[in-house]
Amino acid sequence: MHGKVNTVNICIFGCNKMQFMLRFLSQLGKYFILLKKVFSKPEKASVYYKQTMSELIYLGINSIGIITIISFFMGAVITLQTAYNTENPIYPTYLIGLGCRDSIILEFSSTISALILAGKVGSNIASEIGTMRVTEQIDALEMMGVNSASYLILPKIIATLIFNPILTLISIIVGITGGWIAGVLAGVITSQDFIYGIQYAFIPYYITYSLIKTLVFAFIITSVSAFQGYFVDGGSLEVGRASTKAVVFSSVLILMSNVILTQLLLS
Amino acid sequence: MIRVKNLEKSFNNIVVLHDITVSFEPGKTNLIIGRSGSGKTVLLKSIAGLHEPDKGEVWFENILFNKLDFNSKKEIRKEMGMLFQGSALFDSLTVEQNVRFPLDMFTNKSPEEKIERVNFCLNRVNIMNANNLFPSELSGGMKKRVAIARAISLNPKYLFCDEPNSGLDPMTAILIDDLIKELTEEFCMTTIVNTHDMNSVLEIGEKIVFIHEGFISWEGNKNEILHSDNEFLNEFVFANTLAKQLRSSDK
Numbered sequence: 001m002h003g004k005v006n007t008v009n010i011c012i013f014g015c016n017k018m019q020f021m022l023r024f025l026s027q028l029g030k031y032f033i034l035l036k037k038v039f040s041k042p043e044k045a046s047v048y049y050k051q052t053m054s055e056l057i058y059l060g061i062n063s064i065g066i067i068t069i070i071s072f073f074m075g076a077v078i079t080l081q082t083a084y085n086t087e088n089p090i091y092p093t094y095l096i097g098l099g100c101r102d103s104i105i106l107e108f109s110s111t112i113s114a115l116i117l118a119g120k121v122g123s124n125i126a127s128e129i130g131t132m133r134v135t136e137q138i139d140a141l142e143m144m145g146v147n148s149a150s151y152l153i154l155p156k157i158i159a160t161l162i163f164n165p166i167l168t169l170i171s172i173i174v175g176i177t178g179g180w181i182a183g184v185l186a187g188v189i190t191s192q193d194f195i196y197g198i199q200y201a202f203i204p205y206y207i208t209y210s211l212i213k214t215l216v217f218a219f220i221i222t223s224v225s226a227f228q229g230y231f232v233d234g235g236s237l238e239v240g241r242a243s244t245k246a247v248v249f250s251s252v253l254i255l256m257s258n259v260i261l262t263q264l265l266l267s
Numbered sequence: 268m269i270r271v272k273n274l275e276k277s278f279n280n281i282v283v284l285h286d287i288t289v290s291f292e293p294g295k296t297n298l299i300i301g302r303s304g305s306g307k308t309v310l311l312k313s314i315a316g317l318h319e320p321d322k323g324e325v326w327f328e329n330i331l332f333n334k335l336d337f338n339s340k341k342e343i344r345k346e347m348g349m350l351f352q353g354s355a356l357f358d359s360l361t362v363e364q365n366v367r368f369p370l371d372m373f374t375n376k377s378p379e380e381k382i383e384r385v386n387f388c389l390n391r392v393n394i395m396n397a398n399n400l401f402p403s404e405l406s407g408g409m410k411k412r413v414a415i416a417r418a419i420s421l422n423p424k425y426l427f428c429d430e431p432n433s434g435l436d437p438m439t440a441i442l443i444d445d446l447i448k449e450l451t452e453e454f455c456m457t458t459i460v461n462t463h464d465m466n467s468v469l470e471i472g473e474k475i476v477f478i479h480e481g482f483i484s485w486e487g488n489k490n491e492i493l494h495s496d497n498e499f500l501n502e503f504v505f506a507n508t509l510a511k512q513l514r515s516s517d518k
Contacts, residue, residue, distance in 0.1 A: 043372055043373070044371070044372055044373075046371075047371050047372055131358075132357075132358075135353055135355060135358075136351045136352070136353055136355040137355050137356075137357055137358070139312075139317050139349075139351065139355065140349065140351060140355040140357075142316075142317060142344070143315060143317065143344060143347060143348075143349040143427075144344065144345070144368075144369050144372065144373075144421075145340075145341040145342070145343075145344035145345045145373070146372055147337075147341070
């Protein structure tokens with residue numbers, strides 16, 4: 001009896017696993033076919049240029065506020081935590097500034113900002129394109145002879161590839177400033193020590209590493225979210241689901257690629 | 268002329284269109300009619316290339332449209348205009364930008380020429396002083412008219428209308444019907460209208476194709492439709508009590 005049950009369970013598990021693999025491969029195939037369409041020759045460069053400029057404002061400049069606020073408080077918390085966890089006379093206090101700088105440059109400004117942008121920009125892209133799909137606006141573009149995938153997605157990818165590195169640099173500057181202000185105001189470090197710490201043993205390559213990660217994350221956020229929105233089938237409920245999936249898949253892929261990039265770039 | 272040969276289309280193993288063979292007359296208003304779920308929209312979208320047929324052929328003049336590659340299809344599509352059921356205006360663009368969009372994308376006209384063409388198209392569909400409004404600020408009838416203006420902005424040879432009167436009051440519906448008929452004659456377009464509105468059928472139906480459960484059940488014109496022996500067509504045409512009474516008194 002138990003044997004039979006186990007056999008059935010194994011079969012069900014095996015079948016599901018097979019179905020899951022097939023579904024995954026089919027989605028992966030669809031994603032790359034979409035990317036091929038996205039990167040095909042634009043119908044009219046001037047229209048795409050205008051569209052890219054408006055996406056720069058919409059996806060880039062409009063994200064400066066949230067990135068600034070988050071980076072400031074992130075920097076402040078890193079400084080305070082480093083200070084309270086290294087309260088030992090053998091550690092020089094300037095290490096607090098050094099720790100804050102390296103944490104922000106190496107991880108927080110690129111990865112955490114990308115996760116925040118996956119929530120803000122990713123859900124925005126998926127819901128915008130998904131709504132266009134369910135209201136037949138994408139069909140209207142196709143009917144006119146416009147490559148809808150390229151027209152809707154390419155300007156967003158270009159805009160985020162241009163602007164996200166700028167957001168990362170803003171995040172680094174604001175984050176370190178936040179750490180400095182918090183550290184000095186809380187009395188855990190002097191201004192001179194903090195500034196000495198952020199200058200001490202500075203490796204410029206870390207900035208390059210952070211910017212490379214940002215570019216990869218920007219591409220993931222935009223393309224994965226656009227993919228989720230572009231293939232919405234149904235109504236407003238499915239648009240909501242696509243928006244959620246866009247954030248979840250982008251975030252998971254960002255974290256996975258973070259591991260791979262760190263190994264490739266820092267090993 | 269648009270011709271469809273042995274066209275079949277299914278979704279998730281459910282056959283929606285069965286072996287459809289039909290031709291649509293050039294320069295005339297052709298109607299596809301039938302009950303909801305009969306396959307009208309699928310047929311229209313298969314002709315327009317928005318659905319890929321499982322089998323069969325769609326011919327535009329001497330071009331086998333559904334077998335063309337993506338880029339060749341794009342060229343033919345520049346000669347098509349389509350009015351969608353929900354208008355499908357671009358939410359983020361104003362009325363003027365919506366109508367101007369195909370001109371920006373596919374012509375090298377100067378900005379002044381584009382504005383002139385936009386205003387001509389908007390005037391032609393009786394939309395005045397609404398250039399800077401967004402679709403969310405328009406009524407249902409205005410949206411349809413702006414969508415028609417956008418569809419004719421590139422002087423298309425073919426116009427497809429998917430349920431142009433859905434969601435409109437009877438007066439506005441008649442205005443839209445008249446507009447479609449006038450534009451078809453004025454610009455010598457081959458127009459295919461998908462509808463289940465009997466007013467439209469009797470007003471503008473120069474050629475009528477009746478679809479029942481995915482099959483072509485009857486073909487004719489607005490003069491023949493009231494005197495047909497087709498059981499399914501009669502059920503559809505004389506669906507309401509008043510029409511049934513008129514028919515029995517006629518007999």
